[in-house]
Amino acid sequence: MASLKDLRVRINSVKNTRKITSAMKMVAASKLRRAQEAAEAGRPYAVRMERMLGNLASSVVGTAGAPKLLAGTGKSDVHLIVVMTADRGLCGGFNTNVVRSARQLIRELEAEGKTVKLLCVGRKGRDQLKRDHADKIVQSYEGLARKGADFGNADMVAQKILADFDAGAFDVCTLVYNKFQSAIAQITTRQQIVPFPVPAVTAEANAAPKALYEYEPSEEGILTDLLPKNVAMQVYSSMLENDASEQGARMSAMDNATRNAGDMIKKLTLVYNRTRQAMITKELIEIISGAEAL
Amino acid sequence: MADTLDFELVSPAKLLVSEPVSMVVVPGTEGNFGALPQHAPMLSTVRPGVIDVYKNGQVAKRIFVAGGFAEVTETRCTVLAEEAHDLSTLTRESVDARIQAAKDALQEADSASEKAAATSKLKVAEAMLAAIA
Incomplete structure (x- = not known):
């Protein structure tokens, strides 16, 4: 049986932990609000850019001389997986989910005999993948989302991806990140960004007369401008989503931790009081039986 | 025939404008163009300049954009701006x-x-x- 002093120390230490976790929860909650707003505000742009590009792509695809970013290199031997995680832990299954999905993707691709390369954004993803896939990591970034997602940083990552693509280092690029749904639900998402996935032509769209666009300055001119920008934009929007997801995951993880600490304190206090009362009773018995013996 | 078109202006940071308007004048790379309802579908790059939003024959809004893309279809006009500010806030x-x-x-x-x-x-x-x- 633990002594009274041990129990007191234990209770105090759990109380301190609870203070820390509840403070972290509060911080995450306030960051979440900002990140969520940013993520939701960023969605329209990404959606519209995809729609615009989709329209454009379906009219260009299949024609000779379509840009590589759209048509692909014609093979899919080398895959680049961009693993987007957080720099910090203590956010529940957030990082693990992304890494697990990435690992699974690696296994699937390797089973098909493809070569896989990894680009890690965020320290945690790199640390976890370093164990068994260290040889595949071509580049890793950390500290990018310290002050929330930033377009400049996203652009930097995108430039690296584009430069590698131009150099022929990979054929297909996929992002793995957490899409923000709510503070308690984040969906691990895989999204192919290179080559741009041309939306499947639906029956409805097929029936409707195809909108023939006029292009200013020219089809190629717009595509060469729009495609790299789209890559940057997709990286940016996944960063925004990831940022919001991270804060949401941390908030709920810390909420759980705070609640658990509360439960633990209750249990420990109960044991503490029982032990204290037992000791008092024991002392009383000793005194009484001592007096009786006289 | 509809007499308005849906004008949408989005920047990476947020959706700035989404409303029916009677005409917009967009600074395209190869010159300004006005988009009215029933405009032929077109895509254009946008140079830094001012978008004029017309409602009922009057300029309702003037917005500065720092380049981007514009998509015009018969019923809508979407501008993807890299950066956009209402002129009155500058x-x-x-x-x-x-x-x-x-x-x-x-x-x-x-x-x-x-x-x-x-x-x-x-x-x-x-x-x-x-x-x-």
């Missing part, structure tokens, strides 16, 4: 500060890509100045 001081910052960046740029980035920044800032003048 002040002389902030624009001057921007120009100065861009000039400084150009001075300090040593690689070609940095120089190009600074030059385009300066262009945007100058277009901004022209817009408020």
